[in-house]
Amino acid sequence: MSSRFEITVHTSRPAFMQRVADFVRTGHHRWTSGEVPLDRAHALAQKFAALYRIDATRGERLRLKRSGIASAHLLMYTRRSHDGAKPRTILWFLLVTDGEHPAAALETLRDAHAPGERIRLDGYELVQLPRKDSGAPAWTWRMTAHKYQSWRERVVECARKPALRAEHDITKKLYSVPGFAGIRSQVGFIVGLWRREWKRRRAAGDAFPKLPPLRYVQRLKSVGIPLSQLTRDAARGAESVPPNAPGATKPGASKIVPNDAPHSAPADAPEGASVDAPTSAASTVSSA
Numbered sequence: 001m002s003s004r005f006e007i008t009v010h011t012s013r014p015a016f017m018q019r020v021a022d023f024v025r026t027g028h029h030r031w032t033s034g035e036v037p038l039d040r041a042h043a044l045a046q047k048f049a050a051l052y053r054i055d056a057t058r059g060e061r062l063r064l065k066r067s068g069i070a071s072a073h074l075l076m077y078t079r080r081s082h083d084g085a086k087p088r089t090i091l092w093f094l095l096v097t098d099g100e101h102p103a104a105a106l107e108t109l110r111d112a113h114a115p116g117e118r119i120r121l122d123g124y125e126l127v128q129l130p131r132k133d134s135g136a137p138a139w140t141w142r143m144t145a146h147k148y149q150s151w152r153e154r155v156v157e158c159a160r161k162p163a164l165r166a167e168h169d170i171t172k173k174l175y176s177v178p179g180f181a182g183i184r185s186q187v188g189f190i191v192g193l194w195r196r197e198w199k200r201r202r203a204a205g206d207a208f209p210k211l212p213p214l215r216y217v218q219r220l221k222s223v224g225i226p227l228s229q230l231t232r233d234a235a236r237g238a239e240s241v242p243p244n245a246p247g248a249t250k251p252g253a254s255k256i257v258p259n260d261a262p263h264s265a266p267a268d269a270p271e272g273a274s275v276d277a278p279t280s281a282a283s284t285v286s287s288a
Helices: 013-025 038-052 058-066 145-160 167-174 181-201 227-240
Strands: 008-010 030-037 072-077 089-096 124-130 137-143 224-226
Touching: 008 013, 008 227, 013 072, 013 089, 013 124, 013 137, 030 038, 038 072, 038 089, 038 227, 124 181, 137 145, 137 181, 145 167, 145 181, 167 181, 224 227
Parallel strands: 008 072
Antiparallel strands: 008 224, 030 089, 072 089, 124 137
16 A cells, blocks of 8 residues: 555544545446454555456556556545444445446445445445426435434434423434435425324324524535554553553544535545535425
């Protein structure tokens, strides 16, 4: 792996989801993924660089493309812990374009276009849906069928059982979902069901909860930590903290924020990347 090449481990889920969509949108539709312990992530990146040329420059990728050789990119993400603990695993996606490529022989590559092989992350899936303005298909994220049905059942139960007092928790969590176009549409249908059930089941004076605006996902900057720094900090923490002590590393890991314009593609996005939603700051979800 080139000494100039550095993998950024994403720490923002919406930005990571947008980067994955960017690459699929620009032709990197063959994919595989996995989760690796933090102390093995650097070795994985080195292996993929040696086998799949994930460290190739843009010029090198263009030359390979002219020869019919596919291009591969490795994206990494670590989930933030609710209890403040440092990450211990890294989620990775290897994304590959059409053409000859070693990954086709060495990995089980799926096709993001195929309904049974869609890219999924934390209960969301990457799909192509028609745009409202033109009807042309666009890549966006939506809830999986299971997650969507779980939300429907939850709001129905809330409307039918006032003693649960679940309105505040539902509103908070439902309106904190990533605001991609496909997800926003689903939230609108969920809220519509909630309103109808509320009207049928609750007393006339029991007002429906006041809902906040559901924000669009605009062009997001890639926020993350260099893999080398993440693994180095983890190693230092393991040396200085007793094995049974809570937490493995010291706080203060720096963030990488590319210096790009608010609505331009981030530095690590593929050429020609775009966004699946308008750049308005917020939108009130329909109750249809």
